[in-house]
Amino acid sequence: MSARRTELSRRGFLAGSLLFVAGAATACISDPIGGGAKGAGTTLNVWYHAYGEAGTQQAVVRYAESFTKAHPDIAVKVTWVPGDYAGKLNASLLTDGAPDVFEVGDFSEGLARRGQIAPLDDVYGPAKASFNKTALGYVTVDGKPYGVKMIDDVIMLHYRKSVLDKAGIAPPADFAALRAAAKALTTKKAKGLFVSNDGVGEAAPAMVLSHGGELVSGGEVGYGSPKAVEAITALKGLHDDRSLLLGFTTDWWDPSAFAQGVVPMQWCGLWAMPAIKTALGDDFGVLPWPASAAGGTPYVRVGGWVSCVNAKGRKVEAAKSFVRWLWVEQTDLQKDFASAYGLHVPPRTDVAAATGKLAEGTAKEAVALAARYGRSNPSTWDASVSGPLVTAAAKAVRGQGDPARLLADAARQAQTAVDEQLS
């Protein structure tokens, strides 16, 4: 009896395994997403990085649904990507599972030159004239636009009016004043300035540009120049003073350190202004990163996100129509996206002008600063070009080597990467 049972169960196991394998194979062959539900012929896969402001994820899903209502044959699947967005995107672009439409934070010419993203001149249409020049120039490679800027982010210095007033310090107008202010505001319990947790990542490019140096211009890496060396040496001064907040629980893009009163000055983006306003009311102002006394210009970074179409995907036309519909035509949705969650500047000047929240108070000042001093990162500014600068600057501010040599080596290394991108 027992023997028969054993034999049966062995055979049964084999049969069971076979059934399982067959079932699994069937399951793998059939598409779990359902290939575009309810009669839609095409399903677009659209990627966003995880925006920090509450409601953004729901908003982009809502936009996708409205698009499908207007184009019943195209369904849209929104993928919200937390964590290392660039890394995951790069890995995914090599596969068949690559998104059809995706946003990029640092637009890179390499993407266009490798044929990874499609030229979008037909997407803009007559609305092209209403996009601001920086936003258009940023995505233009060899005269053709390869993306549509979704939002402009203005990144600048924030300061607490009351704290500076109390210490008798005027808003710093040049770098020496900023260094002095940061030092004066540093106490035993608190630091004066927060630029990023490592004190380098955001500050190094800001210092180079505000000291009259260049990052990359005309295909040449510029941060090995004497001006850049001077800038990074000045940054070392900030570190030597021990007036920088390092190793906070969240990084520079989050306003917590500033809003909770941990630091009186922080480098942060316009997106955080609603949160800062809630916490501090009107007790804060904005400034550009101040220039060096000798020949530099103040600097405000204009970042933001660009919507691109995967040229290697199978649904280029549908993807283009999605980008056109949302980021060119739907001015109401653009306004909603830019101002209802965090605060951003719509790249279409007419939409920006109609965005009420940008027309008053500190936000208005920020927009004016961006118009006057705003600069975007070079379109070759990917990890292989920005990384060497940050590594060299990090070593320089720690006193691990001569800044001039470190920066020259870094610039040489980055030049190889730029040449590869442009070839």
Place this chain on the structure above:
Amino acid sequence: MTTASDTTARAARAGSPAAVPRGPAPARKRRTDRRAWGAFLLLTAPVLIGLGVFKYVAIGWSLLLSFSEAEGTIALGDWVGLDNYRRLFADPAFGGSLVQILLFTLAVVPVTFASSLGLALLVHRVRRGRAVVRTAFLIPTAVSYVVASLLWKMSLFNGLPAGIANTVGGWFGMEAVPWLQTTEPPLFWIALITLRLWLQVGFYMVLFLAGLQAVPKELYEAAALDGATGWRLLRRITLPMLRNTSVAVLMLQFIAAFQAFDEFYNLFYGGISGTSSAPVQTPLLHLYNTAMGAQNYGLGSAGAFVLTALIVLVTLAQGRITGFGRGEE
């Protein structure tokens, strides 16, 4: 009696249907052989296919990639021979990362080894509630490196005066410092080493405990009769009997240390600039940035093979020195 032999016969039949050949019957034997092979293939195929597709094909592809110029693509075809390897060895950043991982290994392996052995000896002596103590030390093993890194970065070793490490330091009159960003003295190593220690010590402690429990009691009794106590028992009996366990633990720790990535990445990740401002780069971190950041998959693959070769070499050398795999004398 009959029942017993009956059961035995049945059991034999059930246990090995392919065996028990009755007289010379080669044709039948071949058939059963084929059946056994069929069953073997059927049962192992899922694992073998899975391993083949997801491991060996990927490894082979990566090897081929390391000989080709593959930027922004993983397509093969643009062969460049050993260029990637040459470029890698000329890159001071990769060389530096190898030196740093060696330093890290030399620090973290002895510390973890000594702590887990010490803990195991202590826990082994606990009479009551050993399971509770053992579990308490084992639990951190279940925590992921990412979670632990965030814990270390945000609450234990943050730069605020209110951070836990700074508060404790404050009791002894230490000034608040940003632990992860301080390179002189290199305080960031404290965070790195304690993190790996906390996560790993329980696991290796359990391995040592298993080894300790396998030591025959008679040895201790005999030694006690001869008058040996305490330190001598440990040196002459316990440690020699733990040799195989120790060698295995050492080898596992070496491999794990060389592959260190998670805590370095998560403690020093700084958003857009990635980990480029980190005070220390491990080879895997460097390769991750090369492949995933700069999208140079050829160079990244080459580095992966160099690192693998290094791990294999160290493991072989260690096996040679400690005699791993040789039987007990």
